[in-house]
Amino acid sequence: MRAVWRTARAAVRRRRLQTLVIGLVTMVSTVAMVLALGLVDAASAPFDKAFAKQRGPHLISVFDPAEVSEARLARAARQPGVEAAAGPFQQATVELPRDAMNFGLGSNLTVVGRPGPGGPVGRVDLWAGRWATRPGEIVVNRQSEWTDDDLGKRIEVPSGPDLTIVGFAFDLSRTADAWVAPAQMTVLRPSATQMLFRFEDASTDNRLRAQLAAVTDSLPKDALTGTRSYLALKDQIGGSARAYAPYLLAFGLLGILVAVLIVANVVSGAVISGFRHIGILKALGFTPGQVLAVYLTMICVPAILGCALGTGIGNLVAGLFFDFVFTGPEAGVFHGSVGIAPRVNALALLGMPVVCILAALAPGLRAHRLSAARAISTGGAPRAGRALGIQRRLAGDGLLPRSVSLGMGLPFARPGRSALTLAAVVLGVTTVTFATGLATTMTRFGDAGRDAYQVTVYASNYKNGKEVRPEHSDLELQALLRSLPGAIEVTARADADVRMAGSDQQVWFEGRRGDEIRLDDVLTDGRWVHRTGEVVASSAFLRHHDLRVGDRVRLEKGERRQTLTVVGAIMNTNARLVATNWATLTRLAPQEEPLAYHVKLRDGADPAAYVRAAKAADPGINPTPVGPNSVTQTIVGSATALTLLLTVVAALGVFNTVVLNTQDRRRDLGMLKSIGMTPRQVTVMTMTSMAVLGAIGSVVGIPLGVAGHHMVVPRMADAVDIDLPSYMMDVWQLPALAALALAGLVTALLGAFIPARRAARLTVAQVLHNE
Numbered sequence: 001m002r003a004v005w006r007t008a009r010a011a012v013r014r015r016r017l018q019t020l021v022i023g024l025v026t027m028v029s030t031v032a033m034v035l036a037l038g039l040v041d042a043a044s045a046p047f048d049k050a051f052a053k054q055r056g057p058h059l060i061s062v063f064d065p066a067e068v069s070e071a072r073l074a075r076a077a078r079q080p081g082v083e084a085a086a087g088p089f090q091q092a093t094v095e096l097p098r099d100a101m102n103f104g105l106g107s108n109l110t111v112v113g114r115p116g117p118g119g120p121v122g123r124v125d126l127w128a129g130r131w132a133t134r135p136g137e138i139v140v141n142r143q144s145e146w147t148d149d150d151l152g153k154r155i156e157v158p159s160g161p162d163l164t165i166v167g168f169a170f171d172l173s174r175t176a177d178a179w180v181a182p183a184q185m186t187v188l189r190p191s192a193t194q195m196l197f198r199f200e201d202a203s204t205d206n207r208l209r210a211q212l213a214a215v216t217d218s219l220p221k222d223a224l225t226g227t228r229s230y231l232a233l234k235d236q237i238g239g240s241a242r243a244y245a246p247y248l249l250a251f252g253l254l255g256i257l258v259a260v261l262i263v264a265n266v267v268s269g270a271v272i273s274g275f276r277h278i279g280i281l282k283a284l285g286f287t288p289g290q291v292l293a294v295y296l297t298m299i300c301v302p303a304i305l306g307c308a309l310g311t312g313i314g315n316l317v318a319g320l321f322f323d324f325v326f327t328g329p330e331a332g333v334f335h336g337s338v339g340i341a342p343r344v345n346a347l348a349l350l351g352m353p354v355v356c357i358l359a360a361l362a363p364g365l366r367a368h369r370l371s372a373a374r375a376i377s378t379g380g381a382p383r384a385g386r387a388l389g390i391q392r393r394l395a396g397d398g399l400l401p402r403s404v405s406l407g408m409g410l411p412f413a414r415p416g417r418s419a420l421t422l423a424a425v426v427l428g429v430t431t432v433t434f435a436t437g438l439a440t441t442m443t444r445f446g447d448a449g450r451d452a453y454q455v456t457v458y459a460s461n462y463k464n465g466k467e468v469r470p471e472h473s474d475l476e477l478q479a480l481l482r483s484l485p486g487a488i489e490v491t492a493r494a495d496a497d498v499r500m501a502g503s504d505q506q507v508w509f510e511g512r513r514g515d516e517i518r519l520d521d522v523l524t525d526g527r528w529v530h531r532t533g534e535v536v537a538s539s540a541f542l543r544h545h546d547l548r549v550g551d552r553v554r555l556e557k558g559e560r561r562q563t564l565t566v567v568g569a570i571m572n573t574n575a576r577l578v579a580t581n582w583a584t585l586t587r588l589a590p591q592e593e594p595l596a597y598h599v600k601l602r603d604g605a606d607p608a609a610y611v612r613a614a615k616a617a618d619p620g621i622n623p624t625p626v627g628p629n630s631v632t633q634t635i636v637g638s639a640t641a642l643t644l645l646l647t648v649v650a651a652l653g654v655f656n657t658v659v660l661n662t663q664d665r666r667r668d669l670g671m672l673k674s675i676g677m678t679p680r681q682v683t684v685m686t687m688t689s690m691a692v693l694g695a696i697g698s699v700v701g702i703p704l705g706v707a708g709h710h711m712v713v714p715r716m717a718d719a720v721d722i723d724l725p726s727y728m729m730d731v732w733q734l735p736a737l738a739a740l741a742l743a744g745l746v747t748a749l750l751g752a753f754i755p756a757r758r759a760a761r762l763t764v765a766q767v768l769h770n771e
Contacts, residue, residue, distance in 0.1 A: 021655075022299060023306035024648075025262055026352050029255030030310025031317065034348050036249040038318050038340040047172075047234050054123045055084070056173045057196035059208055060228045062091065065193045068223040073195055076219055081211045083198045086121035089114050090182065090190035093499060094157055095558045108497040108506065108557065111138070112176035112194055113185035122175050122196040129167030132181050138163040139179045141171050160187040173233060192225065205231055226500065232544055235721075246715045250708060251643075254431050256355060261424045263299055263359040296357055303356035311348045315340050403681035407688025418693060425697030426704070428647050429744040433705020434712070435643035436740065439636045440731040441713050445724070448571065452520040453491070453598040454607045457481055457614055458622040460595075470620035474593055477618065478514065481597050484613045486605030490514050491598045492582075496589035500545070501554035501561060507541075508576040509555065511585025511592070519598055521579065524723045525549050526568030532587070535564045535580040538572035540721035553578070555588060562588050573720045599623075651751035679760035686756035687749055694748025698741045705740075706732055 050056075063073060070088040077085035094109040117124035117131055117139075124141075129151045132139050138155065154162045163180065175196060180188070199211045208229055216224050318340050411418035459477065461468045470477050474492070482490045491514035498509045512519060518528055524539060526549035537547070547553065547566060554563045555578070564584065570577075585592060601610060607625040614623040677685075710729070717724050 019302040021262055022356065023302035023309075025255065025258055026303050026306030026356060027310035027313070029252060029258070030307050030348050030352050031314045032252035032255050033249075033352075034311055034314030034340060034344060035318060036252050037344045037347065038314070050172050051230065051234075054125065054172055055119075055121055055198065056230055057086070057122045057175065058199050058202040058230050059197045059212055060173065060175055061195045061197060061212065061224060062226040063088075063193045063195065063219075063223050064225050065090075065190065067220045068193075070193060072219065073193060076215050077195060077197065079215045081200055081214060083200050084120040085195060085197050086119045087193070087195040089194045089196075090185040091176070091192040091194045092185060092188040092190040093556075093558075094160075094188060096155065096157065108499060110177045110506075111185075111188055112179050113182040113190070114176075114179045115182055117169060117179075121198050122171065122173060124179070125170045126167055127170060129165070132166055132179060132184070134181055135184045135187070136161055136164055137166045137181065137184070139167040139169050140165055141174070141177050141179075142168050157188070160189075173230065202230070205229060246712045246719070250434065250712050251431070254427055254434075256352075258424055258427050260355060260359040261420050261427070263303070263356045264420055296360055299356050299360040300353055303353045307349055307352040310352075311345055314348070315345070401681075401684070403677070403685040404688050407685035408692055411689055411692055421690075422693045422697055425693055425744050425748055426701040428651070428747050429697050429701025429740070430704040430708065431643055432647060432743045433702050433740050434708040435640065436736065437706065437709035437731050438713060439640065440736075441709070441724070441728050442636050444728045444731075445571075448520070448522045448728075451600075452518070453489070453600045454605075454626055455599040455601065455610055455614070456624050456626065457597040457599060458595065458624065459593070459597065461620050461622040468620045470618050472618055477621070478594075478597060480617055481599055481614065484610060484617065486601045486610045486613075487599050488602045489600040491517060491519060492594035493519070493596050493598060494582075494585060494589075494592040494594045496557060496585060496592050498555045498557040498588060501556045506576055507555060507578055508574065509557075509585065509588065510577060510579040511582050511589075512579065513582035513594075514597075517581055521570040521572070522725060524569050524571050524725050526566070528568055529579075529581050529584070530567075532581070532583045533562070533564055534567045535578050535584065536568035536570050537566050537579070538574050538577040539569050539723045540573050540575040541577055542566070542569055543721045544575045557588050560588050569723065571722050571725065573722055575721060647747060651747050655751040655755060682760040683756045686759055687752045690748040690752035691745060694745040697744035697748065699744075701744055702737065702740050 073088045077087075090113040092111050092113075094111050096109055114124075117126045124139075126139070129139070151165055151167070153165050155165065156162050163184075169179070173196075175194065197212070197215070199208065201207045201211070208231070212224075212227065411422075459470055459474075472480055478490055478492055481487060491512055494511050494513075496509045496511070498507045500507060521536070523536070526536070529536060535553070537553075542548065545553075549566055549569055551566050552563055553566060554561060556562075562584070564578075564580070570579070599610065601607060611623040611625055614621060709731075713729065714724070
């Protein structure tokens with residue numbers, strides 16, 4: 001084995017270019033795969049771990065106490081298929097005054113009467129204070145935004161006595177916003193009964209519905225008023241990660257394919273150019289297995305180094321990338337548990353070298369089969385050009401310069417090598433095409449509606465830790481903002497926390513008043529609100545509640561209820577968002593006041609100057625210019641970086657092929673130069689040979705890239721429950737396709753230029769030195 005290692009190490013030193021190419025392509029592929037597989041794993045693994053620890057409910061079911069008694073619910077929970085159940089618990093919706101929002105609470109609070117945090121289902125993690133055991137006490141469901149100093153503070157409840165915060169707890173399943181002792185519930189006037197179920201088979205929504213139907217079959221028809229599945233929660237928490245995973249997986253797979261092709265090309269070229277070397281090794285006593293081991297080791301060294309480096313870089317990038325991806329109200333579940341799992345690193349460290357070895361195996365077996373005599377005789381004998389007939393046909397009509405006709409025939413001299421190089425170019429063009437489409441779609445997504453307003457003015461400000469309210473009233477403030485220099489439209493926005501009737505699910509009910517109530521929304525279906533009683537909802541909201549445009553939804557806030565018609569769907573990832581005009585909002589929440597004002601400026605106006613003018617006009621407001629879309633920047637930036645790396649790798653593959661071709665055809669180059677071919681003609685001939693592959697690569701690669709775009713981007717949108725309008729997907733206009741048609745040609749020419757120039761500078765004596 002020592003002789004094998006020494007020979008392989010010498011081969012690595014001789015082929016520095018090939019070693020660099022293999023190391024680079026495995027590094028790029030490994031980085032993309034580590035991030036993609038890490039995201040896929042992190043999208044579910046931390047949730048599953050926390051959910052299992054809390055014995056989270058597969059279904060949270062809400063029942064009408066007027067239709068079914070608690071005793072009857074307890075009996076129904078003992079049906080076959082129910083693994084465990086908790087409850088019945090009384091549930092009340094408590095409307096809080098606006099000041100309560102200083103505690104981080106919404107205006108509506110779901111409060112459940114529960115004797116303790118434990119139980120067979122839905123265990124609650126009490127992380128500060130103690131459980132509420134007496135009337136007048138409350139435990140708040142929060143994992144963050146609270147400190148121990150907040151214990152003992154009081155929450156004013158208009159419909160009952162004030163409640164003292166005695167503890168903070170975290171419930172991943174969000175079964176309630178807060179808990180009180182069961183004895184407290186009578187004063188809070190409960191309107192629902194909550195049951196928590198775990199089922200023996202909870203793998204799909206269909207199975208959950210079927211098992212719930214078996215439980216409720218014996219109950220009155222209208223007893224069940226609402227349910228929430230753990231699958232929907234899991235999908236919501238991991239949705240942002242799954243949005244990034246498809247395109248990272250696409251780049252990772254493209255990188256692996258490029259790695260396979262380049263490794264096969266390198267080993268094939270090494271075997272062909274090293275026939276004499278193989279024969280000498282076998283003549284010296286190397287067995288066929290040892291010769292094969294030399295070539296596999298030659299590949300393993302850069303592959304392992306590139307893979308190890310790529311895994312390290314992937315883990316470093318993941319630390320920053322995952323912090324950005326896992327944001328939002330439930331992100332706390334991932335705190336301390338999000339990162340690249342050891343199994344992902346192990347798969348990358350072992351998998352990529354195995355892929356490279358398998359790619360090298362087929363050409364390596366050729367060296368394994370050759371006898372010493374045949375290898376030595378083949379290595380020293382001149383090889384007939386397979387491209388001669390094609391070159392003669394191209395030159396026969398006299399339409400092409402001789403250097404061009406010779407160059408166009410060269411790829412046919414080594415059809416296997418040319419096919420591998422062509423495949424690498426095709427994948428390079430596919431990558432550029434896919435990335436261009438992805439960047440265009442994401443740019444349009446990020447820019448959608450961003451010209452609707454340039455400044456958001458919040459109707460409160462904080463100075464020295466204290467809230468400062470505006471000096472002007474609502475209508476006065478809206479008029480003031482419209483009068484400032486540069487403003488042409490001002491829209492007021494208020495948000496109210498309401499609920500779907502008969503359910504514990506919160507709805508973010510947004511009302512708008514002013515010049516342009518559509519704001520930055522992009523309509524994907526239906527129309528905008530025209531009259532009172534109509535709403536538009538986010539596509540995520542419609543998906544989560546199985547609603548469509550034209551359906552009616554019943555919302556409630558306190559004692560007020562409204563049945564509203566969904567007339568449009570908007571492109572938004574917020575699964576709680578329902579938007580309407582001001583008249584509809586004030587029917588349900590008449591006390592709500594604007595939280596923010598959105599200001600559109602005339603073309604050429606300076607947002608920073610408007611912000612300064614607004615601050616000077618009223619110190620109680622907080623104007624903020626609209627910033628860039630960070631999600632779009634992240635996806636476009638990472639896609640661009642990966643595309644550049646893979647394009648460079650594809651160009652290096654072409655570079656390697658031209659180097660190998662030049663070495664193989666040194667005799668032919670010497671003969672051509674001896675009969676008068678100039679260095680310029682040699683350069684043209686060599687680059688033409690690769691230009692042919694580049695042109696074919698563009699023709700094949702562009703459709704593959706377009707197909708990849710149409711396959712990956714919709715999956716990214718589905719992961720965050722949004723529908724993309726058609727103009728965001730229709731990115732392939734004629735100018736874009738014409739520019740992409742040059743991608744393969746440019747890649748091939750860039751890779752061929754340097755070795756072509758080196759071949760052109762060779763003298764006849766240098767070329768024929770070894771003959």
